[in-house]
Amino acid sequence: xxTRIRKGLLGLKYAxxxxxxxxxxxTVAQLVLGVAQAVLMPATVYLTKVIIDAVQxxxxxxxxxxxxxxxLGVALIWAVVFVYVKLVFLVLDxxxxxxDREIMELMGTPPGLDHHERPDHLDQVQxxxxxxxxxxxxxxWLAQCVRAFVTIVVGGALLAAVHPLLxxxxxxxxxxxxxxxxxxDVEVQVQEATSEPERRRRHLFxxxxxxxxxxxxxxxxxxxxxxxRHHETGAAVVAERNRGQWKAARIATGEGVLSALGMxxxxxxxxxxxxxxxxxxxxxxxxxSLIGMVANAAGGIAIQSALLVxxxxxxxxxxxxxxxxxxxxxxxxxxxxxxxxxxxIRLDGVTFAYPEAERPSLDDVTLTLPAGKVVALVGENxxxxxxxxxxxxxxxxxxxxxxxxDGANLADFETDEWRERIGAxxxxxxxFEFTARETVGIGDLKSGYDDAAVRAAxxxxxxxxxxxxxxxxxxxxxxxxxxxxxxxxxGQWQKLAIGxxxxxxxxxxxxFDEPTAALDPQTEHALFERFADEVRAGRARGTVTVLVxxxxxxxxxxxxxxxxxxxxxxxxGTHDELMARGGAYAELYALQSxxxx
Numbered sequence: 001x002x003t004r005i006r007k008g009l010l011g012l013k014y015a016x017x018x019x020x021x022x023x024x025x026x027t028v029a030q031l032v033l034g035v036a037q038a039v040l041m042p043a044t045v046y047l048t049k050v051i052i053d054a055v056q057x058x059x060x061x062x063x064x065x066x067x068x069x070x071x072l073g074v075a076l077i078w079a080v081v082f083v084y085v086k087l088v089f090l091v092l093d094x095x096x097x098x099x100d101r102e103i104m105e106l107m108g109t110p111p112g113l114d115h116h117e118r119p120d121h122l123d124q125v126q127x128x129x130x131x132x133x134x135x136x137x138x139x140x141w142l143a144q145c146v147r148a149f150v151t152i153v154v155g156g157a158l159l160a161a162v163h164p165l166l167x168x169x170x171x172x173x174x175x176x177x178x179x180x181x182x183x184x185d186v187e188v189q190v191q192e193a194t195s196e197p198e199r200r201r202r203h204l205f206x207x208x209x210x211x212x213x214x215x216x217x218x219x220x221x222x223x224x225x226x227x228x229r230h231h232e233t234g235a236a237v238v239a240e241r242n243r244g245q246w247k248a249a250r251i252a253t254g255e256g257v258l259s260a261l262g263m264x265x266x267x268x269x270x271x272x273x274x275x276x277x278x279x280x281x282x283x284x285x286x287x288x289s290l291i292g293m294v295a296n297a298a299g300g301i302a303i304q305s306a307l308l309v310x311x312x313x314x315x316x317x318x319x320x321x322x323x324x325x326x327x328x329x330x331x332x333x334x335x336x337x338x339x340x341x342x343x344x345i346r347l348d349g350v351t352f353a354y355p356e357a358e359r360p361s362l363d364d365v366t367l368t369l370p371a372g373k374v375v376a377l378v379g380e381n382x383x384x385x386x387x388x389x390x391x392x393x394x395x396x397x398x399x400x401x402x403x404x405x406d407g408a409n410l411a412d413f414e415t416d417e418w419r420e421r422i423g424a425x426x427x428x429x430x431x432f433e434f435t436a437r438e439t440v441g442i443g444d445l446k447s448g449y450d451d452a453a454v455r456a457a458x459x460x461x462x463x464x465x466x467x468x469x470x471x472x473x474x475x476x477x478x479x480x481x482x483x484x485x486x487x488x489x490x491g492q493w494q495k496l497a498i499g500x501x502x503x504x505x506x507x508x509x510x511x512f513d514e515p516t517a518a519l520d521p522q523t524e525h526a527l528f529e530r531f532a533d534e535v536r537a538g539r540a541r542g543t544v545t546v547l548v549x550x551x552x553x554x555x556x557x558x559x560x561x562x563x564x565x566x567x568x569x570x571x572x573g574t575h576d577e578l579m580a581r582g583g584a585y586a587e588l589y590a591l592q593s594x595x596x597x
């Protein structure tokens with residue numbers, strides 16, 4: 001068995017397991033009833049043959065027995081079909097929800113961000129999103145394939161009982177299936193080849209429809225331009241996929257021609273046998289009915305197997321995503337994360353480069369972030385500030401060098417355990433449109449959305465005024481899209497995000513990556529002044545606080561200021577030390593101060 005086939009079978013097994021786990025009993029029952037239906041259908045046709053032959057030869061008793069069996073068989077078929085259809089929809093419903101949960105888990109749990117940021121990973125993710133509907137139907141298609149295969153086997157056995165030469169038809173039908181599979185492979189290849197432009201088309205659709213871009217589209221009058229680009233990109237995708245589908249259709253035509261030739265040959269053999277008196281009238285009815293039944297079953301297998309091939313590809317991608325998550329989750333035997341920090345966090349010759357980047361985002365950075373101190377990172381856009389924060393948060397591993405925490409390599413910690421000791425607010429924070437209690441409390445699930453814990457976190461963030469301004473306090477549903485929702489300003493959303501980042505009471509690392517862009521300078525200064533006082537009052541834990549901000553009035557409160565330039569440390573020190581040095585920081589501070597004056 002080739003590696004490709006083995007990989008495809010493993011992918012199909014993975015995809016089918018999602019449906020099986022969603023409702024094992026219904027899944028098994030659907031497969032069993034499908035097989036029962038596949039046996040009953042040819043059996044009733046055979047009983048029809050028995051009736052015809054019995055009547056023709058005056059065998060009354062045999063005719064009545066066969067008629068009773070036919071009636072019972074038809075009744076069983078209707079009962080099986082009724083229950084089978086119910087099971088199909090039951091399994092579809094459960095599998096659809098299970099497949100959504102599976103993809104949400106796989107997309108949301110990997111420690112790293114490669115699948116959200118790297119183009120080659122994004123193409124894989126795009127294919128997963130585009131084909132995720134296949135997961136919900138995989139069990140149903142397998143059941144139909146099994147049913148059709150059993151129909152071919154049972155029908156073939158009955159055909160061979162009349163004359164062995166008639167086995168040529170089911171064999172031709174199976175050959176046609178191989179052609180149909182090739183047709184399905186062509187469509188899968190085209191889907192993969194158009195992943196990036198399809199991802200671009202979806203992005204343009206999101207830009208044109210999401211509220212975040214609505215204001216700019218109207219002010220700049222760019223909606224038509226976005227629509228034009230969407231049309232051009234979509235047209236290119238459709239054209240490429242149409243070419244692939246036409247190629248697949250030409251291959252599938254060969255399958256149809258082969259099936260037709262097989263059917264014609266089988267009917268010819270039946271007529272030949274009937275003319276020579278080697279087949280009864282019942283045999284003719286049986287054979288013509290079975291030929292049609294086997295032909296339909298073969299056509300069904302061709303269609304369902306093509307879908308299962310695509311499902312196998314999807315399963316393989318999901319396995320890749322799960323393997324990626326497990327490989328980046330930490331060492332097999334992790335070191336314990338310390339209860340407190342004595343020395344702090346150190347970067348030794350740390351270099352990091354994104355795949356296919358022209359230059360590293362961080363280049364040989366050596367830096368100590370002292371325990372119990374507030375460290376500010378400043379520098380121009382692209383200097384490497386956010387990349388450094390991502391490395392500290394465990395989203396990526398350094399390309400070279402090491403990050404140590406009280407002397408222990410950060411890579412030797414279990415990622416989730418390290419993350420449990422981080423409090424963070426990022427520039428691109430999420431608008432969780434839950435109740436205010438849940439929107440803040442989700443920052444520490446161990447607290448159980450406790451009111452006191454949520455209010456304490458907002459107080460630590462210096463943002464408790466937001467809760468007091470809400471119409472129903474912590475019970476207020478947030479988000480204007482809901483009937484009972486309350487719309488918030490950008491600053492209010494940002495304060496809730498800061499509070500969410502302060503939910504954990506014992507963090508070893510607190511990160512603020514441009515968290516106050518929607519706040520005015522005075523509010524930001526007051527917020528961080530209050531926060532800095534709290535940090536300094538609780539230094540017994542040795543928490544390292546990292547602040548990324550462009551506002552130097554806030555940065556000046558930090559115990560250590562690090563200036564990054566082109567991925568390197570240009571200078572570091574306290575505000576007074578850097579001002580006295582008269583370097584890049586002093587120049588930037590003076591420029592910003594003069595602008596405010």
